Amino acid sequence: MSHPETKQLFAEYVAPTYGRYDLVLERGEGVRVWDERGKCYLDFGAGIAVSALGHGHPAIVEALSRQGRRLIHTSNLYFTRPQGELAKRLVEIVGTPGKVFFANSGAEANEALIKLAKKYGNDEKRKSATARFEIITFEQSFHGRTMAGISATGQEKVKLGFAPLLPGFRHLPFNDLGAVERGISEETVAILVEPIQGEGGINPATPEFLTGLRRLCDQHGLLLMFDEIQCGLGRTGNWCGWKTVAPEVVPDAVSWAKAIGGGFPLGAAWFRAKSFTRQDGSEWQLCDVLQPGNHATTYGGTPLACSVSLAVLDTVLSNGLVEKSASLGAFLVNELAAIPGISAVRGKGLLIGMELDSQFDNLSDGKRLPSQVVVNKLMENGLLTVPAGPRVIRLLPPLIVEEEHVQQALEIIQLTLRSLLSSIG
Numbered sequence: 001m002s003h004p005e006t007k008q009l010f011a012e013y014v015a016p017t018y019g020r021y022d023l024v025l026e027r028g029e030g031v032r033v034w035d036e037r038g039k040c041y042l043d044f045g046a047g048i049a050v051s052a053l054g055h056g057h058p059a060i061v062e063a064l065s066r067q068g069r070r071l072i073h074t075s076n077l078y079f080t081r082p083q084g085e086l087a088k089r090l091v092e093i094v095g096t097p098g099k100v101f102f103a104n105s106g107a108e109a110n111e112a113l114i115k116l117a118k119k120y121g122n123d124e125k126r127k128s129a130t131a132r133f134e135i136i137t138f139e140q141s142f143h144g145r146t147m148a149g150i151s152a153t154g155q156e157k158v159k160l161g162f163a164p165l166l167p168g169f170r171h172l173p174f175n176d177l178g179a180v181e182r183g184i185s186e187e188t189v190a191i192l193v194e195p196i197q198g199e200g201g202i203n204p205a206t207p208e209f210l211t212g213l214r215r216l217c218d219q220h221g222l223l224l225m226f227d228e229i230q231c232g233l234g235r236t237g238n239w240c241g242w243k244t245v246a247p248e249v250v251p252d253a254v255s256w257a258k259a260i261g262g263g264f265p266l267g268a269a270w271f272r273a274k275s276f277t278r279q280d281g282s283e284w285q286l287c288d289v290l291q292p293g294n295h296a297t298t299y300g301g302t303p304l305a306c307s308v309s310l311a312v313l314d315t316v317l318s319n320g321l322v323e324k325s326a327s328l329g330a331f332l333v334n335e336l337a338a339i340p341g342i343s344a345v346r347g348k349g350l351l352i353g354m355e356l357d358s359q360f361d362n363l364s365d366g367k368r369l370p371s372q373v374v375v376n377k378l379m380e381n382g383l384l385t386v387p388a389g390p391r392v393i394r395l396l397p398p399l400i401v402e403e404e405h406v407q408q409a410l411e412i413i414q415l416t417l418r419s420l421l422s423s424i425g
C-alpha cells in the first residue's frame with residue numbers, strides 16, 4: 001500500500017484526534033525507523049519516551065513469543081507469576097515498602113493515584129466534619145486525557161469543550177513552594193506532581209520544591225504522589241526520576257507507564273506501606289486502601305504485559321542503560337547548548353528539552369507552532385523529535401542509543417537550524 005493510500009484510510013476511517021506528521025512508518029530496528037518508501041530516520045522521539053530498548057529488541061521479541069505461547073491473559077480473578085514478580089521489582093525500584101496496582105496506560109495509572117487519594121480522604125479519621133478530597137496539581141502539568149486526567153492537568157488547552165470537569169483539583173504555580181503553602185485548604189488530601197514536567201516543556205522541579213512538598217505533606221497529613229510516567233524508569237539517569245532531583249524524598253504513591261513496557265501497553269501505580277488511622281479507630285496501611293470492588297481493570301497486569309516489562313527492566317539493568325542515560329544525556333545537553341539558535345537546554349539524562357530562540361517565532365504560519373515547524377524540518381532531514389509547547393523540542397532517544405547516533409542527531413540539528421535561520425534572516 002502506498003503513502004497516499006494509507007493516508008486516505010486515515011482520512012476516511014480514523015477519528016481525527018491527532019495532528020500527524022506526513023510520515024507513514026513501516027518498520028524499526030534499534031534506534032532507527034523506516035518509512036514505507038524506504039527512507040531511514042533516527043528515532044529521538046522513541047514513541048514519546050516509550051521505546052526504551054528501541055525497536056525490535058530481541059529481549060522484547062523473545063518475551064512476547066515465550067509468554068505468548070505459554071499464557072497471554074487470564075483476568076485478575078486468578079494469580080499469575082509475572083504480575084507478582086513485576087510488582088516486587090517495582091517496589092525494589094522505589095526502595096520503600098509498598099504495593100503495586102497494574103493498569104494499561106499513563107492516564108489509567110494516574111486514575112489509580114487519584115482514586116487512592118479520594119479513598120484515603122474518605123477512610124481516614126477526620127479532623128473536620130467533611131472528608132478531604134482536593135488534589136493539588138501544577139500549572140503546565142500533564143496527567144493524561146481521561147476526564148480525571150484533563151481535570152488534573154494544569155493546561156487549559158486540554159480542557160476546552162469538556163466542561164463540566166471533575167471537581168476537586170487545584171492548580172498552583174510549579175516550583176513555588178509559598179503558593180502551595182498558601183493553597184493547602186481543609187479539603188486538601190494530596191499533591192500530584194511530575195518531578196520533571198514533560199509535555200509542559202521539560203521543566204525539572206527544584207530540589208527545594210520537592211523536599212518542601214514532602215515537608216508540607218508531612219505537616220498536613222497529605223499524600224505526596226509522583227507522576228513518573230514520562231520521567232521514570234531510567235530515562236533521567238536514575239530508575240526514579242525524582243531521585244535525580246531530590247534523592248532523599250520518599251513519595252506516598254507513584255505512577256508509571258510509557259517505558260515500563262518498552263512499547264507494549266502497560267501502566268502501574270505504587271502505593272506506600274504507610275500506617276494511618278481509619279474512622280473506626282483501626283490502624284490501616286495506605287497500600288491496602290483500595291480493596292476488592294474499589295478498583296479494577298480487565299487487562300491490568302496480564303502475564304504477557306508483565307513478562308515483557310520484566311524483560312525490559314532486566315535489559316535496562318544488565319546493559320547499564322540507566323548510567324548510560326546519565327552520561328550520554330550530559331554530553332548531549334552540553335553539545336546542544338553550543339548550537340546557534342538554541343536559547344536553553346533543560347532536562348536530566350535522556351529527557352531533554354531544547355528551547356528555540358525567539359527568531360524562530362517568525363516561522364510560525366498561524367496554524368503550526370514554531371516547534372512543530374522545526375520538528376517537521378528535522379524529520380525531513382532524517383531525525384524524529386517531539387514538540388513540547390511553542391518553542392521547546394524534546395529529545396527522548398531510546399536508552400540503547402550510542403554516541404555515534406547522538407553525534408549524527410547533533411549534526412542534523414545543527415544543519416537544520418542553520419538553514420532555517422538563514423531562511424528567516
Ligand SMILES: Cc1ncc(COP(=O)(O)O)c(C=O)c1O
Nearest residue numbers: 105106107142143144198229230
Ligand atoms: C507525565 C505524564 N502523565 C500522564 C501521561 C498520560 O499517559 P498515557 O498517554 O499513556 O495515558 C503522559 C503522557 O504523555 C505523561 O507524560
